[in-house]
Amino acid sequence: MENYGEYFKALRESKQLTLREVEKATYVSNAYLSQLESGKIKQPSPLTLHKLASFYGVSYEVLMEKVGYPVPQKEERLAKSGAAAYRIGEITEDEEVELLNYLKFIRSRKK
Incomplete structure (x- = not known):
């Protein structure tokens, strides 16, 4: 992903969380997270990605793939997880960020 920082920011904001x-x-x-979201971190460590995947409730493999690490068997993993992308078909990275932003909007209305 060219600018995966937007994805990380959208994940955080969709859960209505601050960097802190x-x-x-x-x-x-939070300084590292800010740099990650702004794209200044070029290759985050797998350990950091694992922590964030667990916290955000997304697949570790998805985050690894987003930042450019090789991940085998993407389609099989999506089918097993029941991921929305598998059910609705391939989506672009921009569409994924927009979907996360929409989820943030929906969740904000529930408060």
Whole structure:
């Protein structure tokens, strides 16, 4: 993904979390998270990605793939997880970010 930072920001915002709240839960500094979201971190460590995947409730493999690490058997993994992308077909990275933004909007109305 060219600018995966937008994806990480959309994930965080879809859960209505601040950088400090993510830091507190994952022990990844908010400065690092900010740099990750702005695209300044070129290749985040797999350990950091694992922490964020667990916290955000997304697949570790998806985050690995987003930042450019090789991940085998993408289609099989999507089918097993019941992921929305598998059910609705392939979506672009921009569409995925927009879907996360829409989810943020929906969740904000529930409060």
